[in-house]
Amino acid sequence: MARVLAITPNPALDLSIGLERLVPGDVNRARVCRTSPAGKGNNVARVLAGHGHEVTVTGFLGAANAGAFEAAFVEWGVVDGFVRVPGETRTNAKLAEADGRVTDINAPGMAIRDGDVGRLAEAVAAEAGDPPDAVVMAGSLPPGLTTAMLHAVLEPLISAGVPLWLDASGTALDAGLALAPALIKPNGAELAACVGRELVSPADLIDAGRELQGRGVAEVAISRGADGVLWLTRTDVLAATAPPVTVESTVCAGDTLVAGLMHGRLSGWPDIDTLAFAVALSADAVTRIGVGRSDTPVFETLLGAVAVHAVDIEAPVE
Structure with missing residues (x-):
């Protein structure tokens, strides 16, 4: 099978709540409630690893609550290449109603510093030395990560001819479009x-x-x-x-x-x-x-x- 690098710049712990119907301003009783390590790139990686691909995951992960992610990466069978940064990875709430409507409450994420970006760039450049078959970048950008920084991180892979798969919106999508994604x-x-x-x-x-x-x-x-x-x-x-x-x-x-x-x-x-x-x-x-x-x-x-x-x-x- 193929080798894939999955980049999640702004991962999250997903608090998924299933309920019959959301009534704002009232007490709502959940049918199911579950917290799981997530982030769009991590979700893609989980599926790919489950189908036999060799997947490395990377991005920025809060050191204070990394344990849940570390356990999940072992369970999923992916290689942990995340850069640890001070603080906690954000928690996003997903309110899923019985009729299929989902209400997302997403936190902004941890503030990323120049030094953090430099460490991620080094990790990605090391991957480019033995290029994977594909790279997928998915999800939003955390505060402090600019378009120019993101381009600098991805440039070694793009120069090596690695196809970029992009699943993002807003600023992250705009940034990725400039890289001629696959x-x-x-x-x-x-x-x-x-x-x-x-x-x-x-x-x-x-x-x-x-x-x-x-x-x-x-x-x-x-x-x-x-x-x-x-x-x-x-x-x-x-x-x-x-x-x-x-x-x-x-x-x-x-x-x-x-x-x-x-x-x-x-x-x-x-x-x-x-x-x-x-x-x-x-x-x-x-x-x-x-x-x-x-x-x-x-x-x-x-x-x-x-x-x-x-x-x-x-x-x-x-």
């Missing part, structure tokens, strides 16, 4: 922010994705929630929809989708098979609190029910 995975709102206009229809989404490809992005996977995924590869546009499932939490669905696409690509699968696998894996993820798994009894059923087709961009897109 793939980005925006949702509709994030894509609209990138191109600076409202995107109403699937055709609008495709046009916006093509615009980003014209600006140097190789591929764009547009997540559309229950409406599925549009994947603009270098040559085609593929659309996929998943069967309806009982939703427990949508928190890790996007991270699982990215990992599924990476797994298929790194395994040399055809694009149609890769997209079907990734969408089924993401559908499995929403049935639980946590990432998707392909070793569940229902996964093969989900995979068989995923519909994938090539989009004729000359015809109306539904």
